[in-house]
Amino acid sequence: MKRGMACLLIIxxxxxxxxxxxxxxxxxxxxxxxxxxxxxxNGTWIQDIALDTVxxxxxxxxxxxxxxxxxxxxxxxxxxxxxxxRMLESLSGIMPSLFDREAWCSETISxxxxxxxxxxxxxxxxxxxxxxxxxxxxxxxxxFYLVEELLGWFTxxxxxxxxxxxxDLDYSDFRPGINAPAPGSYVLIREYDAASATWTGNSHSxxxxxxxxxxxxxxxVVRVEVSLLDGNGGSPGRVRSTTxxxxxxxxxxxxxxxxxxxxxxxxxxxxxxSNGSPLFDPGRLHIRRQEFGTAMPFDPFATTDPxxxxxxxxxxxGLAEYAMKVTEGPVVIGPSSVxxxxxxxxxxxxxxxxSPEINRAQPTGTEITIDLLQDHPLPVRGMVLxxxxxxxxxxxxxxxxxxxxxxxxxxxxxxxxSRLVQFSGGVLLPIPFGEGGSRVRTIQLHFPHGSLLxxxxxxxxxxxxxxxxxxxxxxxxxLLEPSAPADGGLSIRISAxxxxxxxxxxxxxxxxxxxxxxxxxxYRLNIEVTNPNGETVIERDDALEGTRRFELLYPEGGTARVxxxxxxAVGSTASGxxxxxxxxx
Numbered sequence: 249m250k251r252g253m254a255c256l257l258i259i260x261x262x263x264x265x266x267x268x269x270x271x272x273x274x275x276x277x278x279x280x281x282x283x284x285x286x287x288x289x290n291g292t293w294i295q296d297i298a299l300d301t302v303x304x305x306x307x308x309x310x311x312x313x314x315x316x317x318x319x320x321x322x323x324x325x326x327x328x329x330x331x332x333x334r335m336l337e338s339l340s341g342i343m344p345s346l347f348d349r350e351a352w353c354s355e356t357i358s359x360x361x362x363x364x365x366x367x368x369x370x371x372x373x374x375x376x377x378x379x380x381x382x383x384x385x386x387x388x389x390x391x392f393y394l395v396e397e398l399l400g401w402f403t404x405x406x407x408x409x410x411x412x413x414x415x416d417l418d419y420s421d422f423r424p425g426i427n428a429p430a431p432g433s434y435v436l437i438r439e440y441d442a443a444s445a446t447w448t449g450n451s452h453s454x455x456x457x458x459x460x461x462x463x464x465x466x467x468x469v470v471r472v473e474v475s476l477l478d479g480n481g482g483s484p485g486r487v488r489s490t491t492x493x494x495x496x497x498x499x500x501x502x503x504x505x506x507x508x509x510x511x512x513x514x515x516x517x518x519x520x521x522s523n524g525s526p527l528f529d530p531g532r533l534h535i536r537r538q539e540f541g542t543a544m545p546f547d548p549f550a551t552t553d554p555x556x557x558x559x560x561x562x563x564x565x566g567l568a569e570y571a572m573k574v575t576e577g578p579v580v581i582g583p584s585s586v587x588x589x590x591x592x593x594x595x596x597x598x599x600x601x602x603s604p605e606i607n608r609a610q611p612t613g614t615e616i617t618i619d620l621l622q623d624h625p626l627p628v629r630g631m632v633l634x635x636x637x638x639x640x641x642x643x644x645x646x647x648x649x650x651x652x653x654x655x656x657x658x659x660x661x662x663x664x665x666s667r668l669v670q671f672s673g674g675v676l677l678p679i680p681f682g683e684g685g686s687r688v689r690t691i692q693l694h695f696p697h698g699s700l701l702x703x704x705x706x707x708x709x710x711x712x713x714x715x716x717x718x719x720x721x722x723x724x725x726x727l728l729e730p731s732a733p734a735d736g737g738l739s740i741r742i743s744a745x746x747x748x749x750x751x752x753x754x755x756x757x758x759x760x761x762x763x764x765x766x767x768x769x770x771y772r773l774n775i776e777v778t779n780p781n782g783e784t785v786i787e788r789d790d791a792l793e794g795t796r797r798f799e800l801l802y803p804e805g806g807t808a809r810v811x812x813x814x815x816x817a818v819g820s821t822a823s824g825x826x827x828x829x830x831x832x833x
Contacts, residue, residue: 271330271333271337272333274316275330275333276314276330276333280308280750281308282305282748283326284304285300285301285305285314286300287325287326287329290363293432294364294366295432297363298455301318301319301356304319304486305485305486305487306484307750309349311349311350311480315480315487320349343680344630345680346632350384351720352479352480352485353386353453353478353721354384354388354453354720355382355384356453357383357455358371358381358383358384358389359382362382367409367520368408369596370596373594374594375408375571377567377571378713379578380712380713381595381710383715384715385451385719386436387451387559387718388715388718389436389517390556393410395407395564395568396409396520397410399571400524405575409517409520410520410526411516412427412429412515412517413514413515414502414513415500415502416548417500417546419469419470419471419472420469422469424461425525426526428516429459430518430528432456433517434453435456435476435513435516436451436454436515437514438450438514438553439510440511445550446553450509450721451721452478452480452511453479453720454476455476455477456474456476456516457489457532459473459532460536461533461534461535461536462536462537462538463535464542465538467537468543470538470542470543471494471497471498472495473495474496475492478724481724482724483723483757483797486747495544499513501551502546503544508724556718563625570625574621577591577592578592578619578621579619579621582616582617583606583614585601585606586600586614587600588601592709593634593709594708601703601706602703602704603702603704606700610697611697613694613695614694615693617690618692619689620689622650623649623650623687626713626715628688628713628714629680629713629714631645632678633676633709635706636707637703639677640699640704641701642699643659644694645657645694647681647688647690647692648690649689650687654690658679660677660678684714685714726761737766738765738814738820740765740812740813740814740822740823740824741765742761742762742825743761744808746800749799753801754800755800756830756831757799758830760775760777760798760810763792767818767822768816770816770817771790771814771817772790772814773788773790773791774786774788775787775811775812776811778811780802780806780808780830781802800830802830806829808828809825810827810828811824812824
């Protein structure tokens with residue numbers, strides 16, 4: 249179900265220098281780099297792959313380190329990451345970058361899908377309308393599932409996704425993967441203003457690991473419990489598997505509970521097989537029966553989502569219309585000896601082979617044209633070419649909108665030879681289309697006579713899109729665990745997590761988050777942290793919701809205990825506690 253990943257680099261195969269150097273401020277050879285978790289995840293199901301990456305943590309700089317190279321760029325080895333970092337450093341300031349450093353929770357979901365080969369054989373990449381394996385924000389993922397759902401209405405198009413809005417949850421008819429999420433389903437959470445019933449931002453991508461459906465003695469669903477996986481969680485951002493929701497409905501706008509950062513569940517994405525049936529691991533779906541209990545009242549209502557309604561809702565229809573037009577993929581025109589039966593190189597079975605013999609058959613050079621049939625609904629920032637063998641020298645790339653003149657793209661071969669990086673292995677060349685996204689219908693690749701010194705194979709061609717104004721949250725605190733009194737008065741939810749710091753002054757960073765509910769303001773909080781040796785630190789706060797960071801020096805590890813007590817203006821009190829394991833450094 250997996251595929252290899254070519255090396256992301258600039259030119260000609262000669263061997264990388266053996267000495268360790270810190271490139272691009274956060275390469276694997278930098279002293280600040282944290283290489284936690286595997287580089288090459290594996291497993292039968294997408295959750296197995298995701299669990300293999302748990303502990304992957306950003307380091308050196310914000311959104312940097314291993315998540316940038318593995319999750320953002322899709323590299324599956326430390327050596328490739330080092331080589332790529334060297335290339336990116338050589339290109340810095342010379343050509344526009346296609347690889348932004350950004351909040352990486354949605355990129356994590358995309359990476360897991362690529363490695364698992366779902367819903368297509370190369371993740372989202374295999375879709376005829378979305379020619380890339382990565383979706384870079386929550387709006388992009390939501391858009392993908394909605395477009396695929398629209399395509400699924402036409403059986404011959406074989407839509408491979410389904411979107412389930414929070415208001416569609418129905419415990420009286422709960423069918424995982426059909427009208428409800430299932431293990432492996434995508435979960436979108438977003439900051440929510442209950443007073444105006446408006447989604448306001450700070451979006452975050454998560455995925456269901458396991459699901460337990462609790463039923464009473466009559467067989468009625470009482471609640472649905474899930475464990476979740478996500479990337480860019482906590483501070484510093486990491487891949488984690490610690491979130492457990494005791495009831496899905498409770499964390500929607502119709503329920504009383506909140507996720508960290510004042511967020512609620514907005515909806516779910518379900519992957520489908522080619523026949524339209526849901527794709528999930530049945531071994532992670534559990535049924536528990538209990539004698540008593542009924543589901544909490546659930547009354548869906550309309551909410552507003554300004555950015556989605558203004559930009560993405562119209563885009564869904566435009567992309568669906570385009571997808572129906574390009575069901576067989578873009579039209580490719582070029583010598584059959586190069587492109588074979590046509591189609592784009594897909595990173596698996598389809599590839600183009602360009603050999604020196606083409607010079608005799610094409611004395612004026614070889615040209616390949618890619619026709620997207622109309623301007624793509626998404627602006628195109630550029631494309632990435634994955635090569636094996638000898639990379640063609642001085643080839644050019646041009647692109648044009650429908651009915652407009654061609655523009656010349658910037659190719660790395662145009663750079664000074666002093667900027668080129670020597671390496672061994674494959675090559676993945678970024679080709680930016682100017683500073684921002686461009687309207688694109690047609691792309692031409694031209695290989696001049698004599699540009700080939702040996703056989704070259706183009707194994708994959710990806711388009712990099714501009715996915716618009718949607719932004720994911722940079723910081724995602726842990727889920728706030730409820731600790732509420734039975735009378736529904738003053739309550740507090742707290743959570744705590746730790747990460748290894750690798751600093752001389754401290755070995756771990758402990759992050760404590762809280763949210764106060766009910767009661768009467770103002771509030772007075774005592775935040776007490778008991779270290780592994782029994783020493784206690786107490787801090788005070790008066791915020792309704794907040795986060796505190798504690799720097800601890802315990803390289804041998806141990807257990808830290810957190811207790812938070814709140815008192816309101818009338819003297820009512822509530823408290824919560826948590827224990828956190830500090831891993832040995």
